[in-house]
Amino acid sequence: MNATTDHLNNQTAFQRFLDVYSQRLRKLIIFCGAGASKEAGLPDWDGLVQAVRQDLNQPLYATSSFANKIQKFDLEEDFWIKLSIAREIFGENYTNIIQSILDKETIWTVRRRCLS
Structure with missing residues (x-):
């Protein structure tokens, strides 16, 4: 556990939210700020x-x-455009490369922490 997770788990309203939605929906999606993903070990935009x-x-x-195209990638300052250029270069491998960077196991770790 980390400070962010401990803080959330100690919040009565948050616990109630998790209990109600996890019982009723069985599928829960939590939208949270960039700080939560960074805490979970996912890269920020610069890291990605x-x-x-x-x-x-x-x-x-x-x-x-x-x-x-690689030179264009290096000179571009906008992250969205950089990733579009990378998609052109990687072609059909783009999704697999991004998934390997994000590491699905890290995503499951976030889910387990939030629901435990």
């Missing part, structure tokens, strides 16, 4: 973009055919 950039260093993408 840095991890994507590291994947662009793989030999498969270090060819002259991708050089212009």
Whole structure:
């Protein structure tokens, strides 16, 4: 447990919220701010973009055919546009690469912490 989780678990209203919705819906989606995902070990935008950039260093993408797009990625300041460029480069591998960065196990850890 961490300070954020301990704080939430000690909140009566939050516990009531979890109890009611988990019993009635059986499927619960919690929308929370960026701080909660960072606490769970997920990368922030900068961390995600840095991890994507590291994947662009793989030999498969270090060819002259991708050089212009990688340079465009490096010069771009907007994270959304950077990730769009990465999607063009990675093609059908894009989703798998992003999923591996986000690590599904970390997402399940957040879910278990919130529901325990």
